[in-house]
Amino acid sequence: MEALEAAAGEVSKDEIMKLFQAQRDAFHAELPVSYDARMDRINRTAQMIIDHQDALCEAVSNDFGHRSGVQTVMTDLMSVVGHAKDHKKNLKKWMRPEKRKMDFPLNLLGASGQVEYQPKGVVGVIAPWNFPINLAFDPAIGAFGAGNRVIIKFSEFCPETGELVKKLVAEYFAPEEMTVITGGPETGQSFSEIPWDHLIFTGGGGIAKHVMAAAAQNLTPVTLELGGKSPTIVGPDADVQKTTQRIAMGKMMNAGQICLAPDYLLVPHDKEEAVVSGIVASVTEQYPTLIANDDYTSVINARHKDRLQGLIDDALAKGAKQTIINPGDEDFSNTNSNKMPLTVLQDVNDDMRVMQEEIFGPILPVKTYRNLEEVIDYVNNHDRPLGLYYFGETESDKRKILDKTISGGVTVNDVIFHIAQHDLPFGGVGPSGMGAYTGPDGFKEFSHAKAVYRQPKINIAKIAGFLPPYGATTDKTMKQQMRL
Template sequence: MSVAEQNFEGADSASIAASIREVLERQKAAHLSEGPPSARRRKDWLDRSIALLVDNQQEIAEAIASDFGHRSHEQTLLTDVMGSIGPLKHAKAHLETWMKPEKRKVQFPLGLLGAKARIEYQPLGVIGIISPWNFPVNLTFAPLAGAFAAGNRVMIKPSEFTPATSELMVRMFKEAYDETEVAVITGGPAVGEAFSRQPFDHLLFTGATSIAYHVMRAAAENLVPVTLELGGKSPVIISDKAPMEDAAAKVMAGKTMNAGQICLAPDYVFVPENKVDAFIGQAEKAVAKMYPTLKDNPDYTSVINQRHFDRLHSYLDDAKEKGARIVEINPAKEDFSQQPYHKIPPTIVVNPTDDMKIMQDEIFGPLLPVKSYKKVEEALDYINAHPRPLGLYHFSPDENEQREVLTRTTSGGVTLNDVIMHVAQEDLPFGGVGPSGMGSYHGVDGFKAFSHAKSVYTQAKAKFVTELFRPPFGAKTRKTLASQIKK
């Protein structure tokens, strides 16, 4: 029985950790005995993942819909299936170029004498991946692009919040890979904690900042390097010069995708104070066009579970109690008090104050605070006074204003005149900064994140090069030193 098939319920932490460690040791032993995989082997690993996604696309859509209560099959095919195949194909197309040694310059005059320097990208060994529930397939398979391209084996801990999807991935990976190549470890928080404590060669965690503290602390026990893909409150600034209809439509498309359960979802919007009502009106039109109905609309996703449903409603209750204006966007005026899922209509909270919970926590749902401003400097000052976000979005046709926003703010990434889209560009690194994350991946940056950049120096053949700096030191050495130690 593989560790992925074991039932850890009732098991103590030591036995859980031992079972996971056994798989890790087998993967490390296979990596060492087989050596760095060829480009052909790496492409085979990538092809197998692509085939899994293509062949199981319907089962994936059904499993994720089951876990969410309701989730659009088309959205899953877009974000979790197609959105994973793209990175895998990109890595396959470029990995031979990425694998080539990278030439570097040597110190003068060693290059003239025949010395050489290069970087060789070496597989790290075994990569641990802790994937979240919001895009459970994409955020498992997309990291495999960089991990496989770099020649690594992988152990995966998916979220316990999406059990049907996790069990499907166990079956899928078992069909396509030996456990020494890919292993999926399922279970709850105790399994996640034990997984985090393993001596991986690199650990990628995607999830909440609050959990990242524990993951990083656990990884530190074995000095495991980590890539943390977190979140935070990603702001939007809509310029006074931006076409409001276009900006509102794009913001609401990003906010309603997956019911806002996206680490890069617009978390709050800055709108010129004389255009707040115009934004709300255009937002209502945009939602009505995308979702004429919501309650039974197959395109509108449910909140993942009761706990998050209650959490989001608590934000609205708190905002109401503290005097915020609440605008529920419900085109068909449906009654959500009785429903089979956990759907929440897109809801705007106008000019919230910082003492409201909705402005303190990452929302991760279809609620959107809208703050007014007089000058763009106010928005920049507010953003800079808060933790650095994973994403930042600016709508403006003015390139000078764009440059001011880019220069004066720090975020993981930026999309101009839209939201979220920078994450879909495979040739751009994806990652956060500060509380929103550490490290990055995607494309060549993912290949490098999961590789060891080994420096290799080849000494010049000329004998005097090495003898110059060996005792006994003489006039020639002193002359060489004098030529270099100067302003």
């Protein structure tokens, strides 16, 4: 789409391409990118967040209709600052070349080899709306640590936050270092078509297929963080009170609008009612009221709320039983708020949309099981999830779940918290994503691992018989190498 044809609020491909080319030129001019330059950009990113935390919390809350400022600090801002601290502690170590063992006979007479981690160039970041600060700037810090430049496409569902972030980044960075663009679906499509040196997308699997198809036209390497239906398994010996308290905390955080939220429960058939009662009690303790409660976040917009209600209605029409957890007995129909209470659904089956689609909101289906083999089969017969959670104390049961299921990451005896560990990779597998970032894994994700082999002055190829004309030395070397 030409610049003059861009719809109101959209950014044309030509405009994005100009920003990309300016960053690419500046990147090439700077090579090699020093540790000090990388840390300066990382520190400026974190300082920008620290300096403007109140304004950022307010903007995010306004975009959501209401979102707890405490929660925004905990889930969005602290993550970015923590990511910066992790780089400050470890980046020099990550940047060091890695010596590798060379194979005989090309390892003779001082020959050597190593891997040098080199920046790729310009990284495009497509950020989602649910954690708009975290999921824009955590990847940006990882890209900076690897020595790259960054352009962020901010979500159109957070317009106030997007405009604020765009303004702040322009104050703290030259556009050749990092810049932010806003816009809707047309901008997103154009953004995906740029020949990035690396592209990271966080969002839904349906859109990810279009992003990946567009990136494929340029053979752009991509990282996809997609979510999915993360199962939460209550083991046979789980402590129901502790388990339900932690599940309630994770499910109610951000009103369930988390790619790693517990999507559905798998519960022993004889503990189902105890678990549901525990969820009710824990939600009531944590959120005595909902509508006017500053701690409880709103669903992002009316469209998303309608989609969630549609999942509930579909499940009820197909035989599910609901428990609406409304501790303050509030009238949600008599408010302009998009807040929703948590609805627990029992007697669910795979014919229901709620068991087919990622929920991304305050709905929690409960399925029962009789043995862990049944659980493993169920998980493995569905798409690989981004997260998996197991509650229980028996080590053999934990090991069985870890060994026999495949997921992006796992938290044992809690939910979500593996993403908060900067030294662990965050990423999906299969339909829940590809690639991973944070910590050393993020450094490698955004770097090119360049192999460097150094040959001594003496011609080892000739000594080994690799130099024509071939003869007895060649035969000796080949016979030696063709043995196990």
